[in-house]
Amino acid sequence: MTRNESWTPTAFHANVVAMERGELEVADIAADYVNCTQCGACELRCPNTLFTGDFYRFRARTVDVVKAVRALAVEKGIHQPRWQTWNERTNDRTHEPVLGEVDVNQDHVRDWAADLGLPIGGESILFVDCEAAFYRTSVPRAVAQILQAAGYEFGLMAEQWCCGGPAVEMGYVEQARRFAEHNLADWR
Numbered sequence: 001m002t003r004n005e006s007w008t009p010t011a012f013h014a015n016v017v018a019m020e021r022g023e024l025e026v027a028d029i030a031a032d033y034v035n036c037t038q039c040g041a042c043e044l045r046c047p048n049t050l051f052t053g054d055f056y057r058f059r060a061r062t063v064d065v066v067k068a069v070r071a072l073a074v075e076k077g078i079h080q081p082r083w084q085t086w087n088e089r090t091n092d093r094t095h096e097p098v099l100g101e102v103d104v105n106q107d108h109v110r111d112w113a114a115d116l117g118l119p120i121g122g123e124s125i126l127f128v129d130c131e132a133a134f135y136r137t138s139v140p141r142a143v144a145q146i147l148q149a150a151g152y153e154f155g156l157m158a159e160q161w162c163c164g165g166p167a168v169e170m171g172y173v174e175q176a177r178r179f180a181e182h183n184l185a186d187w188r
Ligand code: SF4
Pocket: 008, 009, 035, 036, 037, 038, 039, 040, 041, 042, 043, 062, 063
């Protein structure tokens, strides 16, 4: 227990006010934003949801503030080393650097479904996230088999990349958008 209030929603918002007044730079505060999981619980329970003024209204949007500050930091070239490594590896492999037995690359993204006889494409597509596709493969297998047993027709993507969700949560907005656009093009 550090009781370090730099990692609280109050500090997240106070930092933004201080930056606006020129008292802090994003480089001074970027590391304070790494511990937020963006769960949104502070937005639900904060008494400042009474919306008594702009500062308080925006205090009730902590997740947006955390996302924006992380994106600003990356835009300014300020990186958290492990997040940067994670995103570089994801960029190289087009999938999250998931640990496990299977090589993480495009050649293996459908290995989990090898014996299920699923087509590529179709009116409905089952998107399987990186961790499920490469590591927790029993989950997508169970989902696919339930859908097959129900007689529901669906296919897999021709070239599925990471959804980009973790990248955008860490502030790597350009990478997240590029991945999402690739997947959208593949769906279409
Ligand atoms: S979004 Fe969740 S983790 Fe982030 S500051 Fe609020 S309560 Fe904490």
